[in-house]
Amino acid sequence: MPAPADFLKFVDGNEEAFIQRLASAVEIPSISGDPVHREDVFRMASFLESQLQAYGVETKSVPLGSHELDGQKLQLPPAILGRIGNDKSKKTVLIYGHFDVQPAELSDGWTHPPFKLTRDESTGRLYGRGSSDDKGPILGWVNVLQAHHDLKIPLPVNLRFCFEGMEESGSEGLDEFILAEVKKGKDGWFDGVDCVCISDNYWLNTRTPCLTYGLRGLTYFKITVSGPGKDLHSGVFGRMVYEPMTDLIALMSKLVDSSGKILIPGVDEMVQEASEEERQIYEKLDYSIKDVEESAGGSIALSDDKATVLMGRMRSPSLSLHGIEGAFYGARQDRDPREGLREVQHPNVNPLVISYIESEFKKLGSKSKLVIEDLHGGKPWVEDYDHWSYAAAWRATEEIYKQTPDLTREGGSIPVTLTFAEALGVNVLLLPMGRGDDGAHSTNEKLDKSNYIEGTKLLGTYLYEVAEGTKGQ
Amino acid sequence: MPAPADFLKFVDGNEEAFIQRLASAVEIPSISGDPVHREDVFRMASFLESQLQAYGVETKSVPLGSHELDGQKLQLPPAILGRIGNDKSKKTVLIYGHFDVQPAELSDGWTHPPFKLTRDESTGRLYGRGSSDDKGPILGWVNVLQAHHDLKIPLPVNLRFCFEGMEESGSEGLDEFILAEVKKGKDGWFDGVDCVCISDNYWLNTRTPCLTYGLRGLTYFKITVSGPGKDLHSGVFGRMVYEPMTDLIALMSKLVDSSGKILIPGVDEMVQEASEEERQIYEKLDYSIKDVEESAGGSIALSDDKATVLMGRMRSPSLSLHGIEGAFYGARQDRDPREGLREVQHPNVNPLVISYIESEFKKLGSKSKLVIEDLHGGKPWVEDYDHWSYAAAWRATEEIYKQTPDLTREGGSIPVTLTFAEALGVNVLLLPMGRGDDGAHSTNEKLDKSNYIEGTKLLGTYLYEVAEGTKGQ
Ligand SMILES: [Zn+2]
Ligand SMILES: [Zn+2]
Ligand SMILES: [Zn+2]
Ligand SMILES: [Zn+2]
Known part of the structure; x- marks a missing residue:
């Protein structure tokens, strides 16, 4: 079922507050790969935890031990867990995201200070390190929580959250924690989870939303x-x-x-070489050589054949x-x-x-x-997209964007994806918020305002579509 | 003729003062390749000029224009010229050296602060950036001047000095200046020069002094x-x-x-491939594979054959x-x-x-x-070592070190060498002060105290040996 109109209206009406939320998060330079900024990663964890708490989520900050970085022994940032809803008749969705970011310095060639969210009114772009990877998406979930909390509407599913602060540095400590939790059985944090949803990648281009079912x-x-x-x-x-x-x-x-x-x-x-049938999947994607060249900033594609270039990235x-x-x-x-x-x-x-x-x-x-x-490193992962979670995301995309989503595989890695799939034995969906030219890990990373706002609606709507069937359907 | 005994005695008696002179020079981080240190190169020029003046040398600080470095427009350090003696019956020797140094930071792996001359009493080594390249040698000449000044002994030859502050950065501006001076004929600074002596390279090993007649x-x-x-x-x-x-x-x-x-x-x-005869020259040099491995700090010689390795460097x-x-x-x-x-x-x-x-x-x-x-870049250069200036250096080496010098060619370049040879049309001699393991351009650059002190005697004695014949002989 589509999301209630009140929810969609609330999101549109709170655009400014949501952007302010993202601005506050971007201001914390939570660079996990730099010992100098380790304290900022902890600050970012607290910021996120307090946001979750404000909207009724029960939280837990889990220490993940220590490690060595550049010759220093450092505490690992905690995993921030969250739990809201425990209705046996509802499905339970686990949300993953990360609150650490890549390094960024003005001298790398940023047009604006990387840790100050800067709005370009003419294009609607919100510039800043982490705007798209991955602070925008995790705050999209917080926006959904706030809407339901403020409107006093119950959430359509039970939610579990698992946010980490070391994704950009190999997700140290997280796999062990997840495996240990799963071992606890009924007492584990992830018990009862029906599917996992991760919003930490991008559309293939700048036009068409996508669902992603594979990672290198x-x-x-x-x-x-x-x-x-x-x-x-x-x-x-x-x-x-x-x-x-x-x-x-x-x-x-x-x-x-x-x-x-x-x-x-x-x-x-x-x-294996692609069959002609598999090749057709890539031919059909909304993508052109011009897209790759625009996002790369140069006419440097390895081939003039779209499917060849896409398979280079995806398979x-x-x-x-x-x-x-x-x-x-x-x-x-x-x-x-x-x-x-x-x-x-x-x-x-x-x-x-x-x-x-x-x-x-x-x-x-x-x-x-x-x-x-x-x-x-990170393990490769391919998911079965013939699953009710993907179907729900497909419908939600059509409702919000009035477009049929691309079904994509991605070149990058999110190490935890396979861990969740294997340890929990449930379907994992990648449901991106940002566009293909957002420039994660690059200078001038941005998130389009429309992706942030419509993306918030998409995440919320996805939950309603998941809830469409009764549990187990 | 050998140098007077009083001169040699003065050098031995003033060891501490001479080391103090070198310490003062090393303390000025005159790194020509770093805009931040350009002022230090100017300070070093003034320091050197005042030392020359103190011992009766007429000096001239010549501006060499400006250039661009790391996007900044900067004044080039001046050339410091000097002139002492104008006796038509004496030969005139032109001395070249440079007062700029390579960059150095403690964090590169220096055992001591690079810009503080540090004495190791047990080995007699004087550590510091520029100790051997090229502040030690240029102050060796100042020591010679001081000895003659304080002892009131006239110098056996007329001296001209040309010291520059951009050698480590391509000698910018110097060639043009030299060529312009030579064009002035009788009015040029280098008029009447009979030979050039440069002390800016090293012995082949740690044992045997050498005279150098070629540079790549x-x-x-x-x-x-x-x-x-x-x-x-x-x-x-x-x-x-x-x-x-x-x-x-x-x-x-x-x-x-x-x-x-x-x-x-x-x-x-x-x-051209070396003839068997030329090969013999390399076979005879006092050098072993162990020498190259000791100075490189690893068993990494390209061959076990000494002549092959030496020809790799020299020809x-x-x-x-x-x-x-x-x-x-x-x-x-x-x-x-x-x-x-x-x-x-x-x-x-x-x-x-x-x-x-x-x-x-x-x-x-x-x-x-x-x-x-x-x-x-720098041009290659090969000199005729069958010349009275080389003969004088040969005798001076035998007198001071009681050893027969090696006759070597070097792998490195000193761009100005060929300019002097071509523009002045006179013989150029490279008469090194330091040893093969001094580590010019490397961490822990050093000059052995004995090389500094005996080297000062060598430079002075060379002048007496040059003077041995009357002018024109
Ligand atoms: Zn990410
Ligand atoms: Zn990332
Ligand atoms: Zn030098
Ligand atoms: Zn040098």
Whole structure:
């Protein structure tokens, strides 16, 4: 069933207050990857918890232990759990989101201060780090709660919340917590959950809402090549010694070619070629080469064929070289590059990668030393979209946006998705709020005001559509 | 003729004062490559000028104009000129040195603060940025001046000084100044100069003094590959677009291999293979594979054959990859690597390098954009060591060190060397003060106290040996 008209009206009438809510959240620079900002992640957790409490949600702040970051021992930010409704005749929906953000500095090229929500009245864009990833969406849920609280309308489903503060840094501590809760059975926080809804990705383009049923995994490697005991002057040592930089560049050049083809034997082959039928799915998506070029800011698509480009993102493994640490004048001690491999369906790609790099390094015949580290990663995930939760989201999208949603798979990873799917044994839906050009993790991240407001309506409406059938239907 | 005993005694007796002089100079962080420290380079120029004046040298501070650095317009540090003696019956020696230094920060791995001269009493080492490159040597000349001034002994030759403050940053402005002075003929500052002596390099090892008669040139390129308009998330764009980082790594991997061989066709071939006779010169030098490994801090020599390794440094071209600017998470806008090519005798290698990189880039078939910049460089230089100035330095070395000097060529570049040789048409001698493990441009740069003190004696004695013949001999 559609959401009550009062709810939709409330959302439109409280636009300014909702934007102010997002502005308050963006002002807290909750960067999980920077020890300097760890306290801000805790502040952001408290902010979110108090918002939930204000609208009648029972909350719990769960410590997740400590970890080491940049040589410092730090407390992990807590998971913020929430519970509202316990009606056995209603379905129970678990909502996940994260309140940490990527780093951002004005000097990276931001047009506005990244931690001050800045409105562009002419375009309706709300600029700020975290506006789209993922503060906008989690506050969309808070907006839904406020509407029901203030209007004194009961929620159509029971809700459980699980918000974390380490998503941008490998979700440390969360998997263990979820698994431990599930082990508790009836006493666990997630007992009775019928489906999971995550709003932490984006439309494929800037026009068409989508439902997302697959994510690539990620494995992240760090390769260090070392040799001399200190920086060396190329005038004094050039062509006398093995230079780690030369070896490292040689290794990195053997991983992927300019066209995106992965050169590690067996990796591309792990994914079956698409059948003509599967290709049709990609042909039908509302997407064009112009879309990718607009969002990338350059005419740099790997192909002129839309389906090929979309399959590159959604179903093929990809390998990106993320840089080399340090800039210097000689043959420096350590080279510290990072390489990220996005993969589909084969979580055991890592040994293949490591043994390939080792064997290529041996071929160089260098006296440098090689260390390969397997850093944080995320598992790939594909969901069954022939499920009542997807059907509910489909109807809700048609009601709010008057458009048929695209059904997409995504290139990025949200590590917890598969954990929920496996540990809870329920369907997981990705229901994005933002657009394809929002620029998550990039400079000038934004959320369109219309996506924030209509998105809030969408999230609320989704709950009513989920409730349409009685429990178990 | 040997130097007077009084001079040698004065140097030994003033060891502490001389070290204090070096300490005062090291305390001025005269980093020419950093706009923040430009004022310190000017301070260092004044310090040096006042020292010269104190010992009777007529000086002149010559403005060299302005330039742009990191987007700022800056005044270039002045050249400090000096003149003492005008006796037509004496030879006239021109001394060159530089008072600017490389950057240094404690966090780079220095054991002591880099801009405080720190004595290790047990080893006799004097640690500090510029101690060996090139403040120690230029103050060695000041020590010689002080000795003659305080002892009231006339100098055996006429001296001219030319000290600059931009050597570590491409000697900007200096060539033009020298050429303009030479054009003035009789009125030019360098009129009447019979030979040039430069103390700005190092012994080949830690045991044997040397005279240096050749330097490799340097050409320095910056390659920028760009594509997208902003940082891109590898999860969203991986395998959809051409990634500049992939293209850049591919290009860099095609320049040099792990064994040091230059892959740009024609570059290695520009230098003739060594005859068996020339090979013998390298075999005879007091050098071992252990020396290179000790100074590099690792067992990383390219060969077990001493002559091969030495020829790699002294007569072969070498190509070092100096890094990639930036560390990041996505396919970033610009990649900004630097590549330095040390070459011998073929200053016209640049067009070859540029057209090779361009053609390799075309082969990639990428839609990224390539820009190659040819940054500062230095010309290669080889001198005739069968000259009275080298003979004088040879005798002076035997008198002070009781050792026969090595005759070496060097891997590094001192751009002004060739300018002096060509513009003045006189012999240029490189007479180093420091040892092969001093670590110029590296962390923990040092000068051994004995090199500073005996080196001061060597420079003074060299002047007496030059004076041995009457002018014109
Ligand atoms: Zn996110
Ligand atoms: Zn994110
Ligand atoms: Zn120098
Ligand atoms: Zn230097």
